[in-house]
Amino acid sequence: MSLQEKYQSLLELANNNGTTYELSESDSALVVTGVAPSSEAKQELWDEYNRIDPDYRTGDLVLNITVGDAAGGGVHTYTVEPGDSLSKIGAKYGIAWKAIFDANRDQISNPDLIHPGQELKIPI
Amino acid sequence: MKLKVLTVITLAFALLLSACGKSDADLAKAASEKLGAEKVSGVSVVVKDGVATLSGEVADQTVKAKAESVVKAVEGIKSVTNNCTLKPVPVATPAAPDPALKGKVEENLKKAGCTGATVEVVNGKITVKGTVPEAKYTACVQTINEAGATGFDNQLQKGK
Numbered sequence: 413m414s415l416q417e418k419y420q421s422l423l424e425l426a427n428n429n430g431t432t433y434e435l436s437e438s439d440s441a442l443v444v445t446g447v448a449p450s451s452e453a454k455q456e457l458w459d460e461y462n463r464i465d466p467d468y469r470t471g472d473l474v475l476n477i478t479v480g481d482a483a484g485g486g487v488h489t490y491t492v493e494p495g496d497s498l499s500k501i502g503a504k505y506g507i508a509w510k511a512i513f514d515a516n517r518d519q520i521s522n523p524d525l526i527h528p529g530q531e532l533k534i535p536i
Numbered sequence: 537m538k539l540k541v542l543t544v545i546t547l548a549f550a551l552l553l554s555a556c557g558k559s560d561a562d563l564a565k566a567a568s569e570k571l572g573a574e575k576v577s578g579v580s581v582v583v584k585d586g587v588a589t590l591s592g593e594v595a596d597q598t599v600k601a602k603a604e605s606v607v608k609a610v611e612g613i614k615s616v617t618n619n620c621t622l623k624p625v626p627v628a629t630p631a632a633p634d635p636a637l638k639g640k641v642e643e644n645l646k647k648a649g650c651t652g653a654t655v656e657v658v659n660g661k662i663t664v665k666g667t668v669p670e671a672k673y674t675a676c677v678q679t680i681n682e683a684g685a686t687g688f689d690n691q692l693q694k695g696k
Contacts, residue, residue, distance in 0.1 A: 416597055416625075423598040427575075435596060436628035438686035440661060443628040445684075458678065468677050471689050474628075475681050490643050504642065506635025534643075536636040 415442035415472055422460045422475075429453040431477065443474045451479050492530040498523055501532065511535050558612050560584055567607045579603045579620055586614040594620050630660025631684025637662065641683045650676035653692060661687030667695035 416423070416435070419442060426433055426446065431453055433446025448454040454477050461468060461475055490501055498509035513523045515535040520526060558566070560583040567581040567588055576599060579592040588607050594600050604618045630637060634657040641655045641662055653666040653676065662685045668676045673694050680688060 420598055423596060424602075427598055427602060436626045436686075438628040438660070440687040441628075442625075443686055458674065462674070467673070467694075468690055471687065474685060474688055475678075476684060478682060488640050488643070490639075491647070504635075505639035506633060534640070536632045536640060 419444075419461075419464060419473055422457060422464060425460050426457060429456055431457065433477070438474075441472050441474050443476065445476045446478075447480045448477050449480055454479055488534045488536060489531045490534050492526050492528050492532060494528045496526065496528070498526065501534075505534055505536055507534075507536065560586070563588070563610065563612050567610045567613065570606050570610055571603060574602065574606050576603045576606060581607060583613070586612060587617065588613050588615070589617045589619060591619045592621075593623050595623055596625075597622065628660075628686040630686050634658065634660065637683055637685055641680055641685075644679040644683060645676060648672065648675045648679045650679070652695070657685070660685055661689065663689040663691065665691045667693040670694040 415437070423433075423435075423444075425431075426444075426448075430449040431446050433444050436443045436445070448457065457475065457477055461473065465473065490504075492501070498512050502509040502512055509523065512532060512534060513520060515533045519530070520532075526532070563586065564581050564583040567583065571577075571579055571581070576594075578594055579590050582589045582591075588610075590603055590607060594603065600618065600620045600622065603620060604616050607613060608616050632640065637660065638655055638657040641657070641664070645651075645653050645655070645664075649672055650668045652668055653664050656663040656665075662680060662683065664680055673692065676692060677690065680690075
């Protein structure tokens, strides 16, 4: 049975509840990337996923569903912790501190000065 | 007497007309409109003697089945031959390099309150181990799925 067949009822549900998605396949999983019209619609999909594959254990599906019109959707943000510096944060993502600085020039003027609790956009 | 015959003929004629119903072209048009209304795109319909033939390339099996059931439900269509083909599924590529993906998953987990999980990323495939609170298990799995990886080895345990 192909993965698409295994998760057919999930894809059907997505078609019916207004979720738009794209499929791709890696060597280990079917990757479903899409946008749901509401968080209820997203939850329906996850409930169905849980029904097909209890506790999402098999790892043959990546269900990357975001909710449309969500605030800040698509942009990854990092919340600054005490003791953080731009280069330390950069190291967590394997990117240069300068890249983070450039992405946040609207809220950082001095790269040596960031505050705990500040939300930084991470350009990845 | 003459009047009776005339009435019968008229009635028979009227019946014949309604039995013929819509032409093939009308049926094809109705089917296409219905497909459009159901948001099925890329499927074209040809109708001959009430038999609809579907063709075109669709995203997946689900859309193919939906197109068939939608057209079947059109009044006047006797049967459906479904010749739609499936679009080949592209190979997934990770959204970001491994270290960036790892950082993203770790931060997402932190935001979701999933402490106690450790993250490894190799070639776009995420492996997550550790124990997270049972009430947050689904939220933790969701946030990992949303990082843009192409694989997920879920070794999370549910704890208190």
